Amino acid sequence: MPKEITVDPAIVRQKSTLSFAEIPVNAYATPFAEERARRGDAALTEILRHMLVIREFESMLGSFKATGAYAGIPFNYKGPAHLSIGQEGAAVGAALALEPDDHIFGSHRSHGEFIAKGLSAIARLDEASLQAIMGGHQDGALLQSVTSHLGGEGKALAENFLLFGLLAEIFMRANGFNGGMGGSMHAFFPPFGAYPNNAIVGASGGIATGAALRKKLSGATGITVANSGDGSTGCGPVWEAMNFASMAQFDTLWGDKQGGLPVLFFFNNNFYAMGGQTIGETMGWDRLSRIGAAINPASMHAETVDGSNPLAVADAVARKRALLLDGKGPALLDVECYRISGHSTTDASAYRTREEMQLWEPHDPIALFQAKLLAEGILTDASLAALREQVVAQITAVTAAAVNPEAAPIVDVRADPTLIGKLMFSHNEIPVPATPAPLIAQPETSARIRQNAKKARFGLSETGEKLSAMRAITLRDGLFESVLHHMVNDPSLIAYGEECREWGGAFGVYRGLSDILPHDRLFNSPISEAAIVATAVGYALEGGRSLVELMYGDFIGRAGDEIFNQMAKWQSMSAAALKVPVVLRCSIGSKYGAQHSQDWSALVAHIPGLKVIYPATPYDAKGLLASALSSDDPVVFFESQRLYDVVEQFRPEGVPTEYFRVPIGEPDIKRVGSDLTILTIGPSLYSAIAAAEQLETNHGISAEIIDARTLVPFHYEKVLESVRKTGRLLLVSEASERGSFAMTLSSNITRFAYGDLKAAPRVLGSPNWIVPGAEMESTYFPQVEDILDVVTSDFFPEKRVNRRGVRNWDDLELARLAL
Amino acid sequence: MDIPLLMPQLGNETTEAELTEWLKSEGDAVTEGEQILVVTTTKLSMEIEAPATGVLKQIVVPEGDLAEIGTTLAIIATE
Incomplete structure (x- = not known):
């Protein structure tokens, strides 16, 4: 509700029609000779090799699930295997256009994207950087295992590190990339730009959007990519994320921070959402890219791209990346590719015909690309055979090491029964923030702050009479004072939610802050509870700190996955490598009946990975919110609407004017x-x-x-x-x-x-x-x-x-x- | 005729509010419906409109003070 933007009936009521930015389908037309001249034969061969590495790696997993062995190596792999065989062109093509600083967030079917991004980063990073990254991870433990059990020099060593770290993670071993806490569907390694893969369909949409917001505000280089499948377009949170990423205020209100979010929604469209067919059955969009037209006037720069051709994908990603870095985000790519393998290893393909699968065989990205390289004389039959042999040898060696408990030790929970518990929280608090943030006005100029300055700090008069909320500091004021201190002294912290800015939140906790803080630090979000929480998580994973608000605790249901599976879990699923400093404020209502007055604190307290606070006095509210905002762990902070106006009645010295913290956990x-x-x-x-x-x-x-x-x-x-x-x-x-x-x-x-x-x-x-x-x-x-x-x-x-x-x-x- | 400007009822549980800013001074001409005063409760700020067209004859409650609901805040002289 910014007053700068007028809703003008003279414009609104005019007769007109809407037009949409056109959405190209399979527009790629660069002659191969041009690609060859630009990239060189060695690079083109690398594209094939990367696709072969992914194919062999996933075939190995498929073989373990189907036969209990691969290349004569027996192993009982108990976890899931959502393979992307047939989709390698999309993964390798995208990675070809991405830099190490570009961060991808994936899905349950993201082994291919992870490997492609890792191989691309290894190709781009110099050996000294690679050595520093590998040596710095797990204090060098993983590198040590790789060196002694696999060996290799320079980039070959780094590739072994990548593949072994991933496979050890899939096998849930202690030196997997995420200490065995992620597994197949969640493996990631931030130093190569591979951020969390997510087993919840479409959940990366909101997280990548929040990460893009952090990149934009911190001035970091690169874009973020939300990888998901075509089926995720049926998920509300994906739409919320695309809408959040497209908010007009980035251009209309954000002043010197103007410009769209650098996030690419990359849909690996394999035509099937498990068994539901997205074209013709479970969706109405006909071509996935059409949904871009629903989001903003630029149609999100959407395109449908031929995922069977890695060069077409690379071309599209490079063009979208340039747009995003130019502040014209977000963008959407519908990358059509065909999954040859089942959804998982228990999928009998009951939903598709043998004939359809045969139709796609000649369009296998690997078959197409190797035929092209042979036809152009870039490879010979002999050099292709050698390449394939080299890939099989690499995967076989990595596999032999990963099944060996000496190289990939098990996570020994029996030896340390609370081992996993210790990964849930860091219990770390930042020092009192003291980095002045840019403001649009000094705090003293705010009427709210002048009003508070006149109030008594203790809520009872000398005769023991309760003072009115206009005459003494209230619980609402206590919250405000801690938020003010953190917002003014910690530029990495942002606050948003519905009606948070001019209104100050539906209950006025932030009233006055909009006089002081620019839009990029405090803004109104859409009514998108899932996106509010998911973006807060992404913003935090990317290195920022977030303070977000759900107007009523009853709306927790609207953000259930984002609170219970995302906010609560990335600290532990990263084996404590990532932190999630998010404070989620939820007011508990009154007077508005069954859907606006429920105390759902037990729901949140039930979920491992969240700290839960519910203060009842102005002193405690101020001190506990300061602790929550200082915490590196995620916190859900409940506030009772009935208590916003209570004055301090327990501490005769009143609520200190100065900043202070109350320890979390002490009754x-x-x-x-x-x-x-x-x-x-x-x-x-x-x-x-x-x-x-x-x-x-x-x-x-x-x-x-x-x-x-x-x-x-x-x-x-x-x-x-x-x-x-x-x-x-x-x-x-x-x-x-x-x-x-x-x-x-x-x-x-x-x-x-x-x-x-x-x-x-x-x-x-x-x-x-x-x-x-x-x-x-x-x-x-x-x-x-x-x-x-x-x-x-x-x-x-x-x-x-x-x-x-x-x-x-x-x-x-x-x-x-x-x- | 003198028309009093009263502190309005600003919510079910609000008993008093702060006069945050007078947008007009004594002697200024005011038009009915014109915003002349900003008041603030514990929860929100709002602009109060002139109840009649005339001259702001007297500001009874100065800026920065609290006033209870129904208090006369100013007098507007019409004609």
């Missing part, structure tokens, strides 16, 4: 007591505090109240110590009880403190039905009366009085009714 005692421990998550803190006052006054029960503050990690000590003292534990949260995080805490504390408990711990959450609208909310979220009822019935039955809350139900009976 905090908010009220000291001796008879009962109440552990709260989020806003339940305030109901518990009010209940504790009444318990003290009316029943003589002294309750100790602990605010969890963080769900993952969680340091139990303080709670255990409290339970040791009180012997009773009530957990209160606003999440539906079944499967909630309070249930996890309750179960663990029962175990850890069993001997200290005088009664079974009790969880008081919301019932297992929909959140009703505002009128009925007090019947749903735990209220003060509900807490009083539970305490006086479960823990102190002798103090029982008439029920005050609405919860008259029998939990056993409800469970039978699926409630």
